[in-house]
Amino acid sequence: MATLTKQQIGSVLAKQGILIAFAVFIVAFTVANPKFLSVDNVFSVVRSSAILGVMALGVTFVVISGNLDLSVGSMMSFSTIVVLDLHDQIGPLLAIPAMFAMTMCLGAFIGFLVGYLRLNSLIVTLGMLSAIHGLTLTYSGGQNMDIADKEGTWFSVFGQGTALGIPVPIVIFAGLAALLGIVLAKTAFGRKVYAVGGNGTAATFSGIKRARTVFTCYVISAACVATAGLIQASRSLGSQNTVGQGLELEVLAAVILGGASLLGGAGTIFKTVIGVLILGFIQNGLLLMGLQFYVQFVVTWVIIILAVWLDIAAKRGKLWSPIA
Amino acid sequence: MVVGVREGRPEKRAIIITREEIHMKMRNILAATTAIVALTSTAFAAGHETLKIGITQNNVGVDSYQTTYEKAFIAAAEANDAVEAIVLDAGGDVARQIAQMEDLIQQEVDAIIIWPTNGEAVIPAVRKAHQAGIPVIVTNSNIAEPGFDFVKSFSGPDNITQGARSAEIMCDKFKDMGIENEAQVVHITGQPGYTTAIERAKGFEDRLPEVCPNVTVVDTQPGDWNREKSQQVMEAFLVKYDDIDGVYAGDDNMGVGALNAAKAAGRDGIIFVGATNFAVGYEAMAAGEYWGSIYQSPVDDAEAALKTAIDVLKGEELPFLNYFDTPKITQDNMGEFTKPVF
Numbered sequence: 001m002a003t004l005t006k007q008q009i010g011s012v013l014a015k016q017g018i019l020i021a022f023a024v025f026i027v028a029f030t031v032a033n034p035k036f037l038s039v040d041n042v043f044s045v046v047r048s049s050a051i052l053g054v055m056a057l058g059v060t061f062v063v064i065s066g067n068l069d070l071s072v073g074s075m076m077s078f079s080t081i082v083v084l085d086l087h088d089q090i091g092p093l094l095a096i097p098a099m100f101a102m103t104m105c106l107g108a109f110i111g112f113l114v115g116y117l118r119l120n121s122l123i124v125t126l127g128m129l130s131a132i133h134g135l136t137l138t139y140s141g142g143q144n145m146d147i148a149d150k151e152g153t154w155f156s157v158f159g160q161g162t163a164l165g166i167p168v169p170i171v172i173f174a175g176l177a178a179l180l181g182i183v184l185a186k187t188a189f190g191r192k193v194y195a196v197g198g199n200g201t202a203a204t205f206s207g208i209k210r211a212r213t214v215f216t217c218y219v220i221s222a223a224c225v226a227t228a229g230l231i232q233a234s235r236s237l238g239s240q241n242t243v244g245q246g247l248e249l250e251v252l253a254a255v256i257l258g259g260a261s262l263l264g265g266a267g268t269i270f271k272t273v274i275g276v277l278i279l280g281f282i283q284n285g286l287l288l289m290g291l292q293f294y295v296q297f298v299v300t301w302v303i304i305i306l307a308v309w310l311d312i313a314a315k316r317g318k319l320w321s322p323i324a
Numbered sequence: 325m326v327v328g329v330r331e332g333r334p335e336k337r338a339i340i341i342t343r344e345e346i347h348m349k350m351r352n353i354l355a356a357t358t359a360i361v362a363l364t365s366t367a368f369a370a371g372h373e374t375l376k377i378g379i380t381q382n383n384v385g386v387d388s389y390q391t392t393y394e395k396a397f398i399a400a401a402e403a404n405d406a407v408e409a410i411v412l413d414a415g416g417d418v419a420r421q422i423a424q425m426e427d428l429i430q431q432e433v434d435a436i437i438i439w440p441t442n443g444e445a446v447i448p449a450v451r452k453a454h455q456a457g458i459p460v461i462v463t464n465s466n467i468a469e470p471g472f473d474f475v476k477s478f479s480g481p482d483n484i485t486q487g488a489r490s491a492e493i494m495c496d497k498f499k500d501m502g503i504e505n506e507a508q509v510v511h512i513t514g515q516p517g518y519t520t521a522i523e524r525a526k527g528f529e530d531r532l533p534e535v536c537p538n539v540t541v542v543d544t545q546p547g548d549w550n551r552e553k554s555q556q557v558m559e560a561f562l563v564k565y566d567d568i569d570g571v572y573a574g575d576d577n578m579g580v581g582a583l584n585a586a587k588a589a590g591r592d593g594i595i596f597v598g599a600t601n602f603a604v605g606y607e608a609m610a611a612g613e614y615w616g617s618i619y620q621s622p623v624d625d626a627e628a629a630l631k632t633a634i635d636v637l638k639g640e641e642l643p644f645l646n647y648f649d650t651p652k653i654t655q656d657n658m659g660e661f662t663k664p665v666f
Contacts, residue, residue, distance in 0.1 A: 035563055038563060040562075040563055041560075041563040044559040044562075048556045048559065051552075137385045137386070141385075141391065142385035142386065142387065142388060143666065144388045144603075144604070144666065146604055235552070235555070235584075236580075238551070240551065241387070242386065242387075242550075243551075243552060284560055287557065287560040287564075288564050290564075293546050
């Protein structure tokens with residue numbers, strides 16, 4: 001009887017290790033500062049996380065397909081700068097689709113290099129990280145980009161508006177997560193993504209067009225980045241050229257934290273969302289505790305590594321497992 | 325007159341326009357460099373009294389301030405017939421800056437101006453120039469103290485005074501409002517570890533208790549010079565503290581981020597004070613939402629650097645720390661200042 005219960009607990013732990021880690025952190029932070037779980041704070045954290053989160057949704061596809069995308073940080077800077085610039089030139093109604101088209105072209109280019117020329121995705125996206133940053137700076141001439149008429153534009157709705165009392169960035173994040181969650185879990189395309197990342201050779205023999213699948217993953221990732229850029233631009237109606245700098249690593253951390261395998265073939269949208277929220281709530285929780293910043297850096301990453309350990313230990317059913 | 329150097333072709337006038345270097349947050353993995361070289365056929369202005377001054381900048385194009393600085397420096401050099409300037413940019417890369425210093429020494433320029441990419445790492449290169457008999461002028465951000473012996477003069481803003489002035493602006497406003505005995509302030513600093521951030525924070529924190537002893541700074545967190553990051557920090561502050569009367573941000577970019585957070589949360593009546601007045605800060609002041617800042621012009625910064633170099637070469641006595649003035653700007657006196665171009 002006792003063993004059975006233990007097994008049951010074990011199997012729950014194995015499936016939901018990361019959720020349990022999440023719950024532990026939430027309780028700990030709430031004890032430290034009761035305001036942590038106030039509606040205002042939760043909304044503010046999820047809204048802030050939405051930008052990172054939307055990007056992480058797209059990168060989840062790329063990672064599951066067995067590739068990496070390190071270009072998303074500078075691609076987000078690009079989208080933000082472009083949409084802000086075009087806003088004043090051709091109006092928001094045209095600026096948004098134009099920005100999406102330009103960003104998705106970048107994604108398609110990366111998808112082409114990785115999918116059709118079969119270049120290593122780490123090198124390609126690392127190169128694109130630099131190249132797109134250069135492109136952004138060339139586009140803007142290094143100047144900050146600001147919308148001239150900040151009060152009179154409806155463009156602010158994506159970052160600052162609310163729908164039924166819920167901040168729009170959260171609505172976009174949740175909506176996109178639901179949509180992409182369904183695409184990944186329930187459609188033929190989603191199963192192809194897992195197949196390509198899990199066992200490419202087997203996927204080929206099953207008649208899956210691997211190149212096209214990888215290509216599509218990068219285009220999806222770019223579309224997510226464009227959405228993130230839209231929220232970012234709309235939120236502050238102005239931007240530096242370096243707004244997305246360093247985000248690629250946080251995005252990747254969130255995706256991996258959520259349990260997606262860097263080797264491909266494993267991961268879900270839901271868990272990526274949990275990974276994003278853990279990152280967001282850790283940073284906010286430490287801030288509310290008033291920890292000194294230098295300490296926050298260390299603690300953030302200690303917690304992340306702890307979470308990854310808890311997750312993997314739950315899956316293995318043991319805490320101690322040296323490389324044999 | 326401005327001369328860019330491009331692999332041994334000094335007979336052409338060249339201006340290196342852009343050069344970018346990407347820094348990843350955790351490590352530099354790969355850097356891409358784009359150099360666009362504009363060539364014109366104008367020959368050197370003849371004349372044996374020409375002062376050949378080389379400048380190696382930190383990272384042009386990475387922000388509006390540095391972009392405007394470079395333009396202003398080139399313009400000032402062009403306007404001065406006695407000066408032949410060699411304008412270089414390190415793209416934020418220490419190794420490249422050291423190589424550029426060595427190039428300038430090889431070319432036997434009369435003086436070198438350096439905007440350090442890193443206050444410590446460039447010292448050996450600065451010493452080498454010093455030993456070669458070339459006077460070195462540091463611009464904008466000083467190098468670390470062990471290198472002071474090899475530097476003729478530092479030309480730049482006095483960030484400690486800027487922090488102190490921001491404290492005075494805030495305190496004066498609190499006195500006007502009659503809340504100088506109970507006001508609570510939060511402080512958003514620049515990127516941790518950066519000299520400018522540390523000095524401004526120190527100036528503010530030292531000065532505020534002197535002028536307004538009963539005002540408390542309830543929290544300090546970094547906004548990393550980033551508007552979005554600052555907005556997130558301010559959102560957390562607004563949740564944590566029910567009563568915030570003032571916000572001091574290490575620059576206007578972050579100050580406006582904090583302002584956006586307060587506006588979104590519907591918290592009125594907060595006094596925002598920044599530093600390095602940006603166009604967005606100036607506009608927010610004009611709109612009556614942002615109280616004050618410190619006016620620091622990249623044009624003044626660039627012109628002061630060139631003038632310091634020329635004065636050093638003319639043998640004039642200069643203070644080692646040759647600061648240019650960065651005045652207070654508030655809603656009350658903003659009419660005396662033009663809107664910043666960055």
